[in-house]
Structure formats: structure tokens, C-alpha cells
Amino acid sequence: GDSVTQMEGPVTLSEEAFLTINCTYTATGYPSLFWYVQYPGEGLQLLLKATKADDKGSNKGFEATYRKETTSFHLEKGSVQVSDSAVYFCALGGYSTLTFGKGTMLLVSP
Amino acid sequence: GAGVSQSPSNKVTEKGKDVELRCDPISGHTALYWYRQSLGQGLEFLIYFQGNSAPDKSGLPSDRFSAERTGGSVSTLTIQRTQQEDSAVYLCASSLVEGQDYGYTFGSGTRLTVV
Numbered sequence: 001g002d003s004v005t006q007m008e009g010p011v012t013l014s015e016e017a018f019l020t021i022n023c024t025y026t027a028t029g030y031p032s033l034f035w036y037v038q039y040p041g042e043g044l045q046l047l048l049k050a051t052k053a054d055d056k057g058s059n060k061g062f063e064a065t066y067r068k069e070t071t072s073f074h075l076e077k078g079s080v081q082v083s084d085s086a087v088y089f090c091a092l093g094g095y096s097t098l099t100f101g102k103g104t105m106l107l108v109s110p
Numbered sequence: 111g112a113g114v115s116q117s118p119s120n121k122v123t124e125k126g127k128d129v130e131l132r133c134d135p136i137s138g139h140t141a142l143y144w145y146r147q148s149l150g151q152g153l154e155f156l157i158y159f160q161g162n163s164a165p166d167k168s169g170l171p172s173d174r175f176s177a178e179r180t181g182g183s184v185s186t187l188t189i190q191r192t193q194q195e196d197s198a199v200y201l202c203a204s205s206l207v208e209g210q211d212y213g214y215t216f217g218s219g220t221r222l223t224v225v
Contacts, residue, residue: 034213043114043201043216044153089153096160097143098214102152 002027006090006101013080013108021075021104023064023090032093033057033066033073038103039086047075047088080108112136114217116202122223123192131187131220133202140206142185143214144177147199156200159185192224 007022025033032051036044048057053068062077073090085108090101115134123129135142144156155169159179170176174192179185189196199221203214 036216041218043218044203044214045216046213049213096141096166097155097158099155100145100153102150 002031002092002094002099004090004092004099004101006088006104009087009103009105011104011106013106015082015108015110016079017108019075019077019080019084019106021088021090021106023073023075023101025071025073025090025092027071027092027094027099030068033064034091034093034098035062035064035073035075036089036091036100037086038089044089080106082108082110084108114202114204114215116200116217116220118220119218120221120223122225125194125224126191128188128190129192129222131189131200131222133185133187133204133217135183135185135202135204136215137183138206139204139215140182141204142179143203143205144185144187145201145203147201147219148197153201156187189222192222194224197222197224 003026005024034049035047037047038044048059050057050066053066056065064073064075087103087105089103091098117132140161142159145153147153157177158166174190177187199219201216201219203216205214
């Protein structure tokens with residue numbers, strides 16, 4: 001079945017550092033790929049998505065490229081801020097439901 | 111409403127009691143989903159409603175769990191004879207149409223604690 005594997009956290013960075021959160025997936029067909037973010041005490045919010053191979057999703061300075069050859073969708077940001085501290089979930093879209101990874105906590109210190 | 115609303119936000123219950131969790135999706139969203147978020151386990155799919163079609167119940171962990179959606183809008187997730195392993199955050203999401211390309215809008219969740 002479909003599955004998503006994310007790097008375990010927490011990821012601890014200083015402000016303005018470069019961020020990478022790895023995500024790989026296993027799926028049949030050609031799913032859409034998503035990153036969701038969950039800030040403390042809140043529900044999940046869609047951060048970005050890509051619907052086909054080589055697409056790049058981007059939002060709020062975050063980027064991820066759909067790599068079919070490596071079945072990956074790594075999340076990157078060039079310069080993180082304290083306000084980026086949250087849990088990040090990678091997900092893939094099946095026909096009607098999403099399959100999520102376990103989440104990666106990001107902690108950014110001033 | 112403006113977003114997906116879930117109630118209660120927190121629920122503490124005694125082992126063996128029944129609980130009902132409510133989800134009010136965004137008006138006009140035809141698809142509604144329930145997920146469970148346990149510490150260190152990510153999000154586990156529970157059940158999915160789409161319009162008037164029969165729900166996809168493939169993720170429900172046991173027959174103690176059930177859900178209904180009345181009038182294509184509000185949904186209630188019921189857990190009977192709660193167990194300690196049911197403690198988790200229960201998340202509801204809705205989307206405009208069926209299909210993963212549209213993404214979901216999530217509620218803030220109900221934190222259930224079984225003591």
C-alpha cells in the first residue's frame with residue numbers, strides 16, 4: 001500500500017539557517033504530493049503541493065520538487081525564522097484520501 | 111462557516127464510557143474525512159464521506175468506532191466503550207470535491223484523553 005517516510009525530528013536550527021526535511025514515498029500510480037504544517041495548538045494547514053513529476057511547489061519561502069526517479073519530495077527553505085517552528089507532514093494523495101508521514105518537528109531558535 | 115469546526119476541543123472520559131465528537135465542515139464541501147493523530151504515529155485515516163455515497167470505513171480500527179454524516183454536512187464520530195489506547199487527537203477535514211488534488215482544510219481537532 002501507499003506509504004510516506006519522513007526524517008525523524010526534532011530538527012533544531014538557528015534563525016536564518018538552511019532547512020531540509022526529507023520525505024520519500026511508496027505508491028502505485030502517480031499521486032499528488034503535499035506538505036502540511038501544524039503550528040502549536042492548531043490544525044494542519046496546506047503548505048504546498050505538486051501534482052506531477054518535476055513540478056515544484058512553493059509557498060512562504062518553502063519549496064519542494066516532485067522527484068519521480070527518487071520517489072522523493074524533500075522540503076527546503078533557504079532561511080528559517082522562529083515563526084517556522086512547527087510540525088511538518090509530508091503526504092501523498094490516493095484516489096480519495098491522503099496518506100501522511102509521521103511528521104517532523106522543527107524548532108528554530110533566535 | 112469560515113473553517114472546519116470541531117467540538118469539543120478537549121474531552122476527558124473514563125475508560126468504558128462512550129464519547130461523541132462533532133465536526134462541522136466548510137459549507138459546500140462535499141467530502142469529509144476523519145483522521146486520528148497519536149503521539150509519534152502521524153495521522154491515521156479513519157473514515158471518509160463523499161456526498162450521498164456510502165462512506166469508506168476502511169480505516170476504522172474496531173467496531174467500537176462509528177461515524178455518521180447527517181444531511182451531507184455535520185458529522186459525528188462515536189467511540190463506544192472507550193479504551194486508554196483511544197487517547198489521541200481526532201482531526202476532521204473537508205474538501206470541496208472528492209480527489210486529492212484539491213487538498214484538505216483541517217479543523218483544530220478534539221483531544222481525547224481516556225483515564
